[in-house]
Amino acid sequence: MAGGIGERFLAALEGVVGAAAVRAAPADCWPYGYDNSRRHAAPGAVVFPASEEEVAGVVRLCAEHRIPLVARGRGTGTTGAAVPTPGGVVLSTERMARILAVEPDDRLLVAQPGATNAEVQEAAAAHGFFWPPDPTSAAFCTVGGNLAYNSAGPRAVKYGTCRENTLGLRAVDGTGRAFRTGVRTTKGVVGYDLTRLLVGSEGTLAVITEATLRLVPLPEATATLRAVYTDVGAAARAVASVMAQPVTPCALEFMDGNAIALVRERPEADLPAGAGAMLMIEVDGPAHGIDHAAEAVARAASVEGLVDLRRARDATEVAALWAARKALSPALRQIAPKKINEDVAVPVSRLPALIEGLGALARRHRIRIVNFGHAGNGNIHVNLLADPDDADEMARARACLAEVFDLVLRLDGTLSGEHGVGLEKQPFVGRELDAHVIALSHAIKAQFDPFGILNPGKVFPPPDQEASARSRR
Amino acid sequence: MAGGIGERFLAALEGVVGAAAVRAAPADCWPYGYDNSRRHAAPGAVVFPASEEEVAGVVRLCAEHRIPLVARGRGTGTTGAAVPTPGGVVLSTERMARILAVEPDDRLLVAQPGATNAEVQEAAAAHGFFWPPDPTSAAFCTVGGNLAYNSAGPRAVKYGTCRENTLGLRAVDGTGRAFRTGVRTTKGVVGYDLTRLLVGSEGTLAVITEATLRLVPLPEATATLRAVYTDVGAAARAVASVMAQPVTPCALEFMDGNAIALVRERPEADLPAGAGAMLMIEVDGPAHGIDHAAEAVARAASVEGLVDLRRARDATEVAALWAARKALSPALRQIAPKKINEDVAVPVSRLPALIEGLGALARRHRIRIVNFGHAGNGNIHVNLLADPDDADEMARARACLAEVFDLVLRLDGTLSGEHGVGLEKQPFVGRELDAHVIALSHAIKAQFDPFGILNPGKVFPPPDQEASARSRR
Numbered sequence: 001m002a003g004g005i006g007e008r009f010l011a012a013l014e015g016v017v018g019a020a021a022v023r024a025a026p027a028d029c030w031p032y033g034y035d036n037s038r039r040h041a042a043p044g045a046v047v048f049p050a051s052e053e054e055v056a057g058v059v060r061l062c063a064e065h066r067i068p069l070v071a072r073g074r075g076t077g078t079t080g081a082a083v084p085t086p087g088g089v090v091l092s093t094e095r096m097a098r099i100l101a102v103e104p105d106d107r108l109l110v111a112q113p114g115a116t117n118a119e120v121q122e123a124a125a126a127h128g129f130f131w132p133p134d135p136t137s138a139a140f141c142t143v144g145g146n147l148a149y150n151s152a153g154p155r156a157v158k159y160g161t162c163r164e165n166t167l168g169l170r171a172v173d174g175t176g177r178a179f180r181t182g183v184r185t186t187k188g189v190v191g192y193d194l195t196r197l198l199v200g201s202e203g204t205l206a207v208i209t210e211a212t213l214r215l216v217p218l219p220e221a222t223a224t225l226r227a228v229y230t231d232v233g234a235a236a237r238a239v240a241s242v243m244a245q246p247v248t249p250c251a252l253e254f255m256d257g258n259a260i261a262l263v264r265e266r267p268e269a270d271l272p273a274g275a276g277a278m279l280m281i282e283v284d285g286p287a288h289g290i291d292h293a294a295e296a297v298a299r300a301a302s303v304e305g306l307v308d309l310r311r312a313r314d315a316t317e318v319a320a321l322w323a324a325r326k327a328l329s330p331a332l333r334q335i336a337p338k339k340i341n342e343d344v345a346v347p348v349s350r351l352p353a354l355i356e357g358l359g360a361l362a363r364r365h366r367i368r369i370v371n372f373g374h375a376g377n378g379n380i381h382v383n384l385l386a387d388p389d390d391a392d393e394m395a396r397a398r399a400c401l402a403e404v405f406d407l408v409l410r411l412d413g414t415l416s417g418e419h420g421v422g423l424e425k426q427p428f429v430g431r432e433l434d435a436h437v438i439a440l441s442h443a444i445k446a447q448f449d450p451f452g453i454l455n456p457g458k459v460f461p462p463p464d465q466e467a468s469a470r471s472r473r
Numbered sequence: 474m475a476g477g478i479g480e481r482f483l484a485a486l487e488g489v490v491g492a493a494a495v496r497a498a499p500a501d502c503w504p505y506g507y508d509n510s511r512r513h514a515a516p517g518a519v520v521f522p523a524s525e526e527e528v529a530g531v532v533r534l535c536a537e538h539r540i541p542l543v544a545r546g547r548g549t550g551t552t553g554a555a556v557p558t559p560g561g562v563v564l565s566t567e568r569m570a571r572i573l574a575v576e577p578d579d580r581l582l583v584a585q586p587g588a589t590n591a592e593v594q595e596a597a598a599a600h601g602f603f604w605p606p607d608p609t610s611a612a613f614c615t616v617g618g619n620l621a622y623n624s625a626g627p628r629a630v631k632y633g634t635c636r637e638n639t640l641g642l643r644a645v646d647g648t649g650r651a652f653r654t655g656v657r658t659t660k661g662v663v664g665y666d667l668t669r670l671l672v673g674s675e676g677t678l679a680v681i682t683e684a685t686l687r688l689v690p691l692p693e694a695t696a697t698l699r700a701v702y703t704d705v706g707a708a709a710r711a712v713a714s715v716m717a718q719p720v721t722p723c724a725l726e727f728m729d730g731n732a733i734a735l736v737r738e739r740p741e742a743d744l745p746a747g748a749g750a751m752l753m754i755e756v757d758g759p760a761h762g763i764d765h766a767a768e769a770v771a772r773a774a775s776v777e778g779l780v781d782l783r784r785a786r787d788a789t790e791v792a793a794l795w796a797a798r799k800a801l802s803p804a805l806r807q808i809a810p811k812k813i814n815e816d817v818a819v820p821v822s823r824l825p826a827l828i829e830g831l832g833a834l835a836r837r838h839r840i841r842i843v844n845f846g847h848a849g850n851g852n853i854h855v856n857l858l859a860d861p862d863d864a865d866e867m868a869r870a871r872a873c874l875a876e877v878f879d880l881v882l883r884l885d886g887t888l889s890g891e892h893g894v895g896l897e898k899q900p901f902v903g904r905e906l907d908a909h910v911i912a913l914s915h916a917i918k919a920q921f922d923p924f925g926i927l928n929p930g931k932v933f934p935p936p937d938q939e940a941s942a943r944s945r946r
Contacts, residue, residue, distance in 0.1 A: 436646075
């Protein structure tokens, strides 16, 4: 579909944003071709607009020349959603990175898409507030990327995802038209909810140029607990028990036995004997009530199979309790640099069945699977460890992965809790979504992006592939 | 557009749902023609499907015959959204009123659209949970209606609206195809967010046949405070001060001086002299921390201009403090049975400017305006009192109303915080939404409802009217 980028197109791009804001040399373009999925495709040009007007001009030009365009924050996504169409345009939001307003009385903050999550948190914290979404990459990832993926993190269990914490947007559709969605109030029901239609749409409907974010007051106090269990069944029962009582934790993180085995030998981990699963639990709220809240959660977490439950008394102890969890990612990277990392989610009550089912799949396919994640949302990071140089093991891992997804869907779950679809999970989307929902989604995309230039081929299988996949079923 | 209902169509309808589930006699149809806007249009038939399959069959038939269809709960809406197209079909959800599942571990409840809000609350409460949306009409209004309007109530200030508390839906589009949106988990990012696209779309995109609702644990304790101020400016400053500190109230209700004047003489009101504005504040949470929470909110509410601040010590005192607020609606109905009741919302910091601006408009147009509402969301019910038998006063009220909307939009507000658009505010939608957003919305509707049979003419001005309105600007 791409018409290919020629001199005339580049000159026109420079006319819109200035020559200094266009890069077309292959060496300059290369670094804008990857994301954290380790996929890569070289764009034909990278453009750095500084305003919504310039974004609109760039999109209009791409529409006219039928050149695919992908908006890009910092490339921390894990699904290939920000990897460009080969030879297409990358629109980097680096020069649209300002915090435009913080309004504590109205509990909102207005940011450009290139501002990092950390910059948003810092600006909000100066007024005693925070923005709930807290992906692991918060120090680097951008608001635009967070919104495109509906990214979240541990805090979502109490405070929700981007969807629950975005009041309104400004955006440019695939014809280069700018528009405004949503409101500056926490209630508003005039017209369709285009704000949430754009959140999570992975840049396929419009380029976000400004976001009005809902702020939440910073809690006065936090308490951190670590609960160790004999086995994952006990830990999963504890999660359900915690979620069925009134004190909702602000983090409820899970590690299975394989994850514990990976970090057990690290000196900082300090894990008791017989640790088959572990929960990290945090509660926050008014300083006065924090002990009672911690006790309520500790009681709920004290199910049969509990080996050890500790509460950190100071910052040093908080760090010590988190040590095992924090050691996990480096340990995983060390033993399996190219692990397959999925982020499925199931209803909390189905966690025991999920973990048990994953164990059975691991045995059957002879693949080591390490599970950890945000248990309060039932959002588990399933890591299939396979050596990419071992073709047989990789084939087993891929076969296993397909069965992991089937298991998740049998348990009323979803293929992605927070990473999104991009290219990685696109072939599996048809297993989760109704064919008619996919058809409606294509139809909606065609209204926002009639020339199909906005991040084509991401999220949904192209209509023709989808139809032929259906006919094969 | 309506083809008109004939014998052949009625026979076909009976073929889908059974003869007992179709009413076509004018006397039977009449009561299904109104809503709480006091508008009325007689439908040509009322149909009572008992399953999604029957809903799909009815919609398919209407699509085939190009007969307009509106889904209807209990008709408690205030905007005419549920008033049928004259001679069209009303699809009543009365026979789809079951609670299908309550899953406390997963914090969710599955309901059919005809279940009332109260029935949902009752089923959830049996497990220690509630569903946050709490419109005043909760005893009668249905879940389907709540979702169609994105209805909320006082609790939204802390717990959000339908949008933040709906996990997934089943629905039937305008061609009679059933589909499923969303997930059974609190996180999920596979595909576009069609759940929230349907929530608040007032039946113009699809008929909701099942809803998976997010439950929240019932708080252990609640504290009720009443704060009386010399004037609305002081009360508005108190609202901003309360919203800028960490304890978010679960109700923050406002009455202005005119509202107080209406109920002052009632024996149950018990208002101090010099009361020019009033806030009702509730906080909820763990029993142990409730006193501290109440004190934090009381401190924040104690701004200059505070006349009196009381906290209820028991249920009798709670009832006494709420008495003035509860006396207001009957008092209003008595003196102005046909008042114009709007539900605009502005950012909390703009409340003083809103109330002041409304005062100026009232004086200029010689219309009495009474304001009260959900101040924590900036969601104010603006009541224009006019005698419908006084043509001159009614004309002044209509002129005033148009200026009320302009004022709200100048203050970055929205025309509706929770009632929706329907027919009442449809002529004003173009003042709030970009022309391009309206065009995109029409385009989206055309994908879900290609024959234009689902609640036509509601929310958005018809495309032709819109275009001609634009050309006149």
